[in-house]
Amino acid sequence: MYEDSFKEHVGGDIYMIQMKAPYPSDFDAVVDQNHEEINKDILPKLVENNLDLSRYDAVFIGYPIWATKAPQAIFSFLSEYDLSGKHARTVSLGIMTLFLLFRHALLRLLFGTEEASVMSDMYALTAIENIGAYLPRAVQDGTDLEAREHVAFANTLSGVVMTVSACTSEHSMEHAMSAYHHELPHGAGLIMISQAYFTHFIEKHTCDERFVRMAQALGKQDAKEPMDFITALGDLQEVCGVSDLKMSDYGISPDEFLTLAQNARTTMGGLFACDRVPLSDEECAAIFEKSYR
Numbered sequence: 001m002y003e004d005s006f007k008e009h010v011g012g013d014i015y016m017i018q019m020k021a022p023y024p025s026d027f028d029a030v031v032d033q034n035h036e037e038i039n040k041d042i043l044p045k046l047v048e049n050n051l052d053l054s055r056y057d058a059v060f061i062g063y064p065i066w067a068t069k070a071p072q073a074i075f076s077f078l079s080e081y082d083l084s085g086k087h088a089r090t091v092s093l094g095i096m097t098l099f100l101l102f103r104h105a106l107l108r109l110l111f112g113t114e115e116a117s118v119m120s121d122m123y124a125l126t127a128i129e130n131i132g133a134y135l136p137r138a139v140q141d142g143t144d145l146e147a148r149e150h151v152a153f154a155n156t157l158s159g160v161v162m163t164v165s166a167c168t169s170e171h172s173m174e175h176a177m178s179a180y181h182h183e184l185p186h187g188a189g190l191i192m193i194s195q196a197y198f199t200h201f202i203e204k205h206t207c208d209e210r211f212v213r214m215a216q217a218l219g220k221q222d223a224k225e226p227m228d229f230i231t232a233l234g235d236l237q238e239v240c241g242v243s244d245l246k247m248s249d250y251g252i253s254p255d256e257f258l259t260l261a262q263n264a265r266t267t268m269g270g271l272f273a274c275d276r277v278p279l280s281d282e283e284c285a286a287i288f289e290k291s292y293r
Contacts, residue, residue: 206276
């Protein structure tokens with residue numbers, strides 16, 4: 001899907017980097033294997049193809065972000081092919097990854113009172129402010145170095161926020177989505193369910209003041225109501241070109257919603273304890289349903 005869009009803009013040919021031994025279908029097994037490959041610097045064997053790089057002056061290598069870095073299969077490719085003299089660029093699913101890190105900052109501000117601190121709130125709000133102000137600019141013009149610097153700063157702050165805290169159940173819910181549908185980037189899944197997820201907690205009036213603060217940090221200075229945050233979030237997604245992401249495009253169907261909810265709790269149930277109010281499996285399924293397109 002992303003490779004087709006990339007080809008439409010820059011042209012060229014598409015070659016798939018495929019492993020001889022595909023990852024297992026079980027999510028936990030995939031996670032374990034991926035971590036083992038990274039920790040032991042294992043380079044998986046790739047399927048042979050007829051790729052002749054001598055035909056090309058420029059090579060773009062695209063991949064998702066796994067465990068904060070490229071999949072090991074990418075390093076297998078780089079070890080097998082000589083890119084000397086080529087204009088070589090890596091292309092990660094950057095906008096999705098940035099929204100993922102942005103979400104870490106958002107979720108940190110939604111934690112219960114016992115997890116909140118002046119320092120963590122400062123980091124999270126500063127990250128949100130920088131994303132709101134500079135991410136649209138960076139997306140629209142990749143040569144805007146000032147915008148990219150501020151986005152990188154927000155990226156770093158979001159990482160710090162995550163190390164001193166954790167995430168909420170939205171993180172668990174999306175991991176269930178991409179566990180069953182491997183082509184779905186984690187950041188894209190978070191975008192898909194974000195508005196329905198946050199609206200659920202707004203309707204519970206769990207932390208109205210914090211939602212107003214986040215709306216203001218995103219640039220909506222006149223925010224007075226919690227739902228102003230949903231408006232600001234939707235505007236950000238729209239201007240960054242990710243508002244049209246659809247669950248159905250990745251093969252997700254409504255009959256999976258309760259299964260996904262139960263998987264989220266079974267595999268990453270600890271994050272549900274970080275929610276301001278308890279979230280049932282049925283409520284998770286309802287959030288999936290409201291997000292579905």
